[in-house]
């Protein structure tokens with residue numbers, strides 16, 4: 001298939017825009033991309049009507065599989081109760097843990113599919129999904145199984161992370177040590193053995209796990225050969241980022257309170273900073289991540305929905321892109337890089353996120369004149385079609 005008459009944002013360097021471009025797809029991969037005038041001959045041409053082509057979008061941080069709802073906490077927070085207060089009173093993550101443990105696996109899958117469909121309607125072709133609402137062995141494994149299974153029902157690649165160190169489960173309230181032992185010596189090895197996790201994540205925060213506790217989890221992951229990533233410096237600066245850098249983490253996520261030392265550490269380790277403006281917005285946070293320092297240090301910046309029932313019930317990467325611009329001061333170009341090239345990097349995937357020869361043919365076609373048009377509106381979806389592995393899986397071209 002030779003796609004012609006399109007405006008291609010290849011994302012190889014900035015937008016990497018090619019006007020009046022053509023893209024040749026063969027065997028699910030991009031075989032050639034360049035100006036139409038130079039396109040290889042002998043192929044059936046598909047006219048794209050001058051539309052914008054981008055790589056398929058990548059949501060590199062979600063908690064999309066969970067049971068129950070936290071709408072009541074949203075209402076509570078609007079009366080002035082804080083996220084941390086709700087967590088301390090047994091709500092927050094713990095409330096979703098109760099609902100997730102009580103849910104049948106089929107119901108977890110059904111509710112997750114609806115959320116996934118919202119993301120797919122905006123051109124997402126790869127998504128990361130974390131566990132972390134089961135906390136016991138059985139439910140964590142069940143969450144990861146459901147996450148993997150979603151790829152059988154929808155045209156999407158699912159990457160999973162084991163987030164056992166998300167919160168201390170109520171049955172271990174008086175025994176943090178025993179819970180960490182369970183995570184490191186029982187659940188994580190079981191998850192790894194069943195091939196259910198592509199990476200290991202943790203929540204390093206005052207209301208969650210300390211740097212020393214996170215280190216234990218990372219040591220266990222390393223022993224099993226699994227890459228790590230970290231929820232770090234979201235509500236305070238504990239220094240989790242430096243630990244993550246020491247372990248060569250794929251990404252550090254949130255990072256509102258990241259300091260210069262932390263920026264320097266991830267610049268040296270090649271770790272991606274994943275910004276999550278949805279949580280910042282919902283929690284009405286005041287401290288934005290140090291975007292200028294990240295740019296200056298050359299740290300790749302990704303952005304993600306953080307789709308979760310508590311701090312970020314955000315089901316849209318287009319909205320996330322807009323929020324990253326308005327709330328964090330990213331340029332629309334950085335926002336689009338953040339859900340394509342840099343999001344792929346945050347997942348350790350080198351075969352996607354750009355329109356370039358050899359890359360996976362995961363593409364999104366938009367009724368937009370310029371790539372900057374994607375981050376500009378709120379609540380407007382210009383998606384026309386999605387190609388995944390070289391096949392049109394949504395819309396018509």
Ligand code: DI6
Pocket residue numbers: 063092093096166203231279306308309310311312
């Ligand atoms: N940070 C987050 O943004 C989510 N988890 C985390 O560690 C929030 C999870 C929740 O509130 O349910």
Ligand code: FE
Pocket residue numbers: 061063231306308
């Ligand atoms: Fe998160």
